[in-house]
Structure formats: C-alpha cells, structure tokens
Amino acid sequence: xxxxxxxxxxxxxxxxxxxxxxxxxxxxxxxxxxxxxxxxxxxxxxxxxxxxxxxxxxxxxxxxxxxxxxxxxxxxxxxxxxxxxxxxxxxxxxxxxxxxxxxxxxxxxxxxxxxxxxxxxxxxxxxxxxxxxxxxxxxxxxxxxxxxxxxxxxxxxxxxxxxxxxxxxxxxxxxxxxxxxxxxxxxxxxxxxxxxxxxxxxxxxxxxxxxxxxxxxxxxxxxxxxxxxxxxxxxxxxxxxxxxxxxxxxxxxxxxxxxxxxxxxxxxxxxxxxxxxxxxxxxxxxxxxxxxxxxxxxxxxxxxxxxxxxxxxxxxxxxxxxxxxxxxxxxxxxxxxxxxxxxxxxxxxxxxxxxxxxxxxxxx
Amino acid sequence: xxxxxxxxxxxxxxxxxxxxxxxxxxxxxxxxxxxxxxxxxxxxxxxxxxxxxxxxxxxxxxxxxxxxxxxxxxxxxxxxxxxxxxxxxxxxxxxxxxxxxxxxxxxxxxxxxxxxxxxxxxxxx
Numbered sequence: 001x002x003x004x005x006x007x008x009x010x011x012x013x014x015x016x017x018x019x020x021x022x023x024x025x026x027x028x029x030x031x032x033x034x035x036x037x038x039x040x041x042x043x044x045x046x047x048x049x050x051x052x053x054x055x056x057x058x059x060x061x062x063x064x065x066x067x068x069x070x071x072x073x074x075x076x077x078x079x080x081x082x083x084x085x086x087x088x089x090x091x092x093x094x095x096x097x098x099x100x101x102x103x104x105x106x107x108x109x110x111x112x113x114x115x116x117x118x119x120x121x122x123x124x125x126x127x128x129x130x131x132x133x134x135x136x137x138x139x140x141x142x143x144x145x146x147x148x149x150x151x152x153x154x155x156x157x158x159x160x161x162x163x164x165x166x167x168x169x170x171x172x173x174x175x176x177x178x179x180x181x182x183x184x185x186x187x188x189x190x191x192x193x194x195x196x197x198x199x200x201x202x203x204x205x206x207x208x209x210x211x212x213x214x215x216x217x218x219x220x221x222x223x224x225x226x227x228x229x230x231x232x233x234x235x236x237x238x239x240x241x242x243x244x245x246x247x248x249x250x251x252x253x254x255x256x257x258x259x260x261x262x263x264x265x266x267x268x269x270x271x272x273x274x275x276x277x278x279x280x281x282x283x284x285x286x287x288x289x290x291x292x293x294x295x296x297x298x299x300x301x302x303x304x305x306x307x308x309x310x311x312x313x314x315x316x317x318x319x320x321x322x323x324x325x326x327x328x329x330x331x332x333x334x335x336x337x338x339x340x341x342x343x344x345x346x347x348x349x350x351x352x353x354x355x356x357x358x359x360x361x362x363x364x
Numbered sequence: 365x366x367x368x369x370x371x372x373x374x375x376x377x378x379x380x381x382x383x384x385x386x387x388x389x390x391x392x393x394x395x396x397x398x399x400x401x402x403x404x405x406x407x408x409x410x411x412x413x414x415x416x417x418x419x420x421x422x423x424x425x426x427x428x429x430x431x432x433x434x435x436x437x438x439x440x441x442x443x444x445x446x447x448x449x450x451x452x453x454x455x456x457x458x459x460x461x462x463x464x465x466x467x468x469x470x471x472x473x474x475x476x477x478x479x480x481x482x483x484x485x486x487x488x489x
Contacts (some may be wrong), residue, residue: 321403
C-alpha cells in the first residue's frame, strides 16, 4: 500500500493499544504484532489458550443459483464434496501457473458460500472473482468491513467457550461450523484456526466485537487466557507447516509444487487446471519442503538454499527459531531430487553455508 | 529503562565499559527490549582486528536479525561463550551476563566520541 493511504483499524485496534500491544502496519491494517513476549504468547496458545484479533481477514459472500459453479471454477478443491456446515481449505489459481490467494470456503447452503481471504489480497481477489463471474452471474458481496474475527486457539479453548453457549461445541468437528448464539451474541462458530493448537474462530459483527472479546476473556480467565500477537501467529503456523500467502505460496507457485496437491482435485474443472494437472503428471521440478538446521543459525525468508557445493537451487520462504521445539526450522523450495525427508541441503546465511536436513512437515 | 552511568553508548544501541585499553561491549536494555526474545548470538570474529562501525556479529530474536557494530576499533580478544547456551541472558541481564565481546582498543580516544548515559537516554526517549 502507498504511504498516503491511511491504515485501517479493526474494531479492536484501540483496545490492543490500551493493552500495551506493539502495533505494526500489516496488510493495510494497524495490527498487534506482540503484547508482551513472543515466546510466552506462543506457548500460551500451545499449552492453554489465547485470542487473536484477525479481523483484517476478508469475508466475501457468493450467493445465488450460480454460486456453486463460480466457486467450483475459481478454487482447486472439490466444492461438490461440501455439505451445509462444512469448511474447506482451498486456493484460487491464476492463469499464469500461480495462486491468486489461499482461502477457506464455507458452505451455508447449496446457493450460499462464504469465502475467507487474506487481508492483503482483498482488492486483488475481488477483482479476480468478479472477472471470473462474468461467465456465471453469481451474487458477490464483500462484507470484509462488517465482520470482526477472533481466533480463540489452544487446548483449553473449547472448554472455556462452552461456558458461553448452548451449542455443543464438541459436536462441531474440525473444519465444520454452526451459526449460533455465544455470549448472547450472534456468531459464526467455526472449528478452524491457523495454529494447529485446537480451538475456534468466531465471526462477529463489528458492533459486537468488543463485547465478545470481553466475554471470551472472562470465560478464559481460569485457564490463563491471553491476547496473542501476529508474531506468535506466524511461529505457531510455521511449526505446523501451514503455508503463508506471500511467503510460501504466491502468484507464481503451483499448488502442486507447494505440497497442496491434497486441496487440488482434478475431478472438476477450474482455472488453469490443465497446467497443474500437467505438473502433477510429469512430477514437479521443485517442491516446497520443511527443514531443520543442523549447523547453528536461523533461516529467514529469502536466504538461498544450496547444494553442498554452494549451487543455489531455491530460497527460504519462511523460517524461525521454533519456540516449542527450540530448533531452527524453515520452509523453502528445493529441486525435487532434494525433497525427500533426510536430504541434506545448505542454507546460505551471511556468506556461510550451513547444513540443514529436509524433514517431514508438520514439524510439531 | 536502565542505562548505567558508568557506561558509554552508541547510536546502534551498544554499550561500552572502558577499563584501561579494554572495552567490554554488549547491547542496551532498549535494544534487547526492541528485539524481543533473543535466541542466538552469532559472533565468529574472535582474534580479528576490526575498525569502528564494522560488523562483529549478529543477534537473532525469534522474528528479527540485527547486526552488531564495533563502537571502537580494536582486536576482539574474548567472546562471551556462555551466550551459546544462554542467549536469553542478553534479555535478562544486558549489562551483566549478557555482555558479548571484549576488545583491546587500538585508539582509545575513540571513546570520547561515544554517548553518555544521559545523551543515549534522551535519544531513545
């Protein structure tokens, strides 16, 4: 975004500032990156429960008799396998072999879907979806500015939230959702998240966001609930090997190369399908892998990934010191012959080649 | 925030303890706070002669990397080996067990160009 464009706030930005959060511009929004201590925040989510304000995420309704056809055409996963109350991870391919965005697809009914997209891609995605919709004529409504989203994540999240609702949360399986009352408010309760720690994501109208935040913190007090910044969100997702758009996948990467073959189903037609089917058939020449550093160092985005003799074959797309494992971990693209677990690769860090080993993801 | 009066400071947020021609160097309380959880201190310049402002190592937090700059010219005579196993000392005790290197200064008059605690404190506001 340009400097002249004002940063957007979420319904809770002011609250985060009051709570002492370090606020940073992220995808055009003024967001909390850290409240106190990243490692503590990370471990709070892994061991108890924490709350992320991820209201910057975009929400777009696709409705009408052509809704299914449009969603099925623009996404790689099998929309026909969805039923009411089911959520699906998917991606939107572009015409150039890459990915417009990764997203969640919620089926409310056969003619009503909710797409949840990345904040930094909202304008690009809307433009793309509208362009594709010329051949379909579904009704597209961007409600990104109307909804707040709180991610309540961690092993204690369900027990705490259950105190606030008559909906039996244990009856909502992973990647399912219900519309219900929670804390006396009207909420979309979704058993999803970006941490691999368990818990729910709660979609709420902006006007109710603060009330929901307060009720959730009251319910979670006995479990040591804490607000969690985007910094810990990144380390939590990376330990689980979840892709981050703009890092691990982008306008140029194929989902087949990115290890997203499991959400790329060739049983239906979609944008640029032949290209990705061809990569799958002929085997990709590069693949996104997870690795652990054996030599001492920490991999960071854009560091070169090399062979033992220093030949560059790709670059690190995400990297950090894992707070849960206390190891330096990362993801990046390597030549396919180096993609098997156990393969020895080298990361160039400040002019030195440091040894690393390809490992299976998730790391944790 | 704590900036001891007996130390000198740089714009790059290092502190310097001067004892004769030996300078002990670390990063300030402000720097460790800005960096957050420090997980790795990478210094492989022991025995090297470096000029003031040269990079003598890097400090890595979970999310960020930051270079370490020589406040004064000289030879790196000692590196704090304890940081290998306990990099978090830089957060918990930046002026004590979190010290990073000792330098035998080649031009001790460079110390005169460093900031006082009061000046540094004013800078980081």
